[in-house]
Amino acid sequence: MAERNAGRAVKYREMSKAELETQQGELAEQIFRLRFQLSTGQAEGLKKLREAKRDFARIKTVLRETELRKA
Numbered sequence: 001m002a003e004r005n006a007g008r009a010v011k012y013r014e015m016s017k018a019e020l021e022t023q024q025g026e027l028a029e030q031i032f033r034l035r036f037q038l039s040t041g042q043a044e045g046l047k048k049l050r051e052a053k054r055d056f057a058r059i060k061t062v063l064r065e066t067e068l069r070k071a
Helices: 002-013 017-039 043-070
Strands: none
Touching: 002 043, 017 043
């Protein structure tokens, strides 16, 4: 599993800043929808919610890394 997660981080590091920001917005919207589904009792979205939150955090980390490299 660690190898799969490392692969995702590499994928995000290869994206441009604009692509990352677009992906971040899409994930934020997906997280909102999944939370809404969970609140209405549709529990099958729990795994998707966890993955979306992890991907969102990875993107924020990569954006922060590039910001710190520039400074």
